[in-house]
Every structure is written in C-alpha cells, then in structure tokens.
Amino acid sequence: MPVRDSIAWTCLLVGSVQCGNSPFAIEMFHRMKTMEPPNETCFVAMLLACSHQGKVYDGRSYFTSMAFDHGLAATRKHYGCLIDLLGRSGYLEEARDLIAAMPWTADYANWTSFLGACREARDLKNAAFGASEVMGLGSRVAAPNLLLASVLEQERN
Structure with a gap:
C-alpha cells in the first residue's frame, strides 16, 4: 500500500473479510498493529474473521484486547459479532x-x-x-x- 494510514488498513481488513479471506485479514491486522493503532472497525473485522473461521479463543482475545490493550470500548457491533461467533461455534449458553x-x-x-x-x-x-x-x-x-x-x-x- 502506498499510504499506510488507519483508513487504508481498515479498508484492507474489512474488504478481505467481506471477500472471504479472513486468514489474510488476520495476518494484516497483526502487521498493521506494528505501524498503526487499530480502531473500532478493525476489531469488528477481526471478530467477523474469527466468526467465519470458528476461532472462538481468538475472537475472545480480540474482544478483550480492545479495552485492555487499546483503550477502546466495545460497541453494540462488537458484542453482536461476538454473539455470532459464540453461537456459530455452538457456545449457546455463553x-x-x-x-x-x-x-x-x-x-x-x-x-x-x-x-x-x-x-x-x-x-x-x-x-x-x-x-x-x-x-x-x-x-x-x-x-x-x-x-x-x-x-x-x-x-x-
């Protein structure tokens, strides 16, 4: 990417997840974190990527990391993504x-x-x-x- 700002990274992550390339989005997220702090939308993309792949542990980690590592408050969208991840993975009680x-x-x-x-x-x-x-x-x-x-x-x- 010629310009590597938060908008470009967010577009890359969201686009990758929407096109079904969740593994690439997750890889890019970790690369992005070394250059740019992730925003709320980046975490939505990561939660969706985890949901598409059934990665419950990773999804929970991203959800927790938002607040503890990045000072971001979870929104309705974040909770909705985590509910979807847990439900799709069979964790209905959770x-x-x-x-x-x-x-x-x-x-x-x-x-x-x-x-x-x-x-x-x-x-x-x-x-x-x-x-x-x-x-x-x-x-x-x-x-x-x-x-x-x-x-x-x-x-x-």
Missing part, C-alpha cells in the same frame, strides 16, 4: 450469558443471531427463550417466529 451481560438491552439483531445459532444446534430450549425475548421487544418481524418454527420442525423429525 452467547446467552454475553447477551445478558451487555451494558444495554439486547436488540432484535442480537436475538435473531442467537436464534439462528439455536436452529443450527437444534436447541429447542434456548430457541424458545430467545424467541420470547424477541417477542418481548415488540417486533412484528416474522424472522424470529420462522427460526423458532424451524427448530420445532427439526425437533419433531
């Missing part, structure tokens, strides 16, 4: 605990991500809990109901 521990109320996206993970894991108990939480938000969107119905159908078969 995802649920993270949702409960967030410094704000979980939103529709958090619960829908959790429900999608419950569907993949065929976990009816957590799916029912997640669906009730989404319905408690007053959303009229059909996706949570469809995800719960999918889990129920899997349970029936």
